[in-house]
Amino acid sequence: xxxxxxxxxxxxxxxxxxxxxxCDYTNSMFDYFLWYKKYPAEGPTFLISISSIKDKNEDxxxxxxxxxxxxxxxxxxxxxxxxDSAVYFCxxxxxxxxxxxxxxxxxxxxxxxP
Amino acid sequence: xxTIHQWPATLVQPVGxxxxxxxxxxxxxxxxxxxxxxxxxxxxxxxFYSVGIGQISSEVPQNLSASRPQDxxxxxxxxxxxxxxxxxxxxxxxxxxxxxxxFFGQGTRLTVV
Numbered sequence: 632x633x634x635x636x637x638x639x640x641x642x643x644x645x646x647x648x649x650x651x652x653x654c655d656y657t658n659s660m661f662d663y664f665l666w667y668k669k670y671p672a673e674g675p676t677f678l679i680s681i682s683s684i685k686d687k688n689e690d691x692x693x694x695x696x697x698x699x700x701x702x703x704x705x706x707x708x709x710x711x712x713x714x715d716s717a718v719y720f721c722x723x724x725x726x727x728x729x730x731x732x733x734x735x736x737x738x739x740x741x742x743x744x745p
Numbered sequence: 746x747x748t749i750h751q752w753p754a755t756l757v758q759p760v761g762x763x764x765x766x767x768x769x770x771x772x773x774x775x776x777x778x779x780x781x782x783x784x785x786x787x788x789x790x791x792x793f794y795s796v797g798i799g800q801i802s803s804e805v806p807q808n809l810s811a812s813r814p815q816d817x818x819x820x821x822x823x824x825x826x827x828x829x830x831x832x833x834x835x836x837x838x839x840x841x842x843x844x845x846x847x848f849f850g851q852g853t854r855l856t857v858v
Contacts, residue, residue, distance in 0.1 A: 665846055
């Protein structure tokens, strides 16, 4: 059962425009969400996170939005740059002690077109 | 600062041979440790995680096992590899609070031939 889903396997965006990556989850107990970026043959690197007590978190060009009622989060990248071309994973966890699992989605391959 | 080491980077093994992938973490104590596999269409699949020495939780029944002989060492093993074990394996560590990020090693590309 895929509890974290990224329904778009790929996305192409023109350089300078906004990239929007989407993620849906099914487990209402999830209360901490993360986005990772991954280049081929490398480990994922952490980008940004959000707690369920917020609906938005911003860090430079990256903004994550959380809609708890829809069980949906999105990552906005503005402006998109060629170096942003990578696979992006969303992940979710339950923050209280005793819940150690970190569940990832299937990933979205973002291609920035120069 | 904390660092995570995972080796080897690439590995080609024949079917039926054993496997041992090692992961060590520096600069932190009592981390939660994870093994993931990246497979096409399934994203990052959690294989095993550990909250302490000798404590292993398995997420997916398979041909692999994990062990944590020391606080900052996590090992992924198999007695006999299958072709389907090929993939990109990732080790990660995380603090023992659920509202922190995980940090990944560089990964091991395993090809079973």
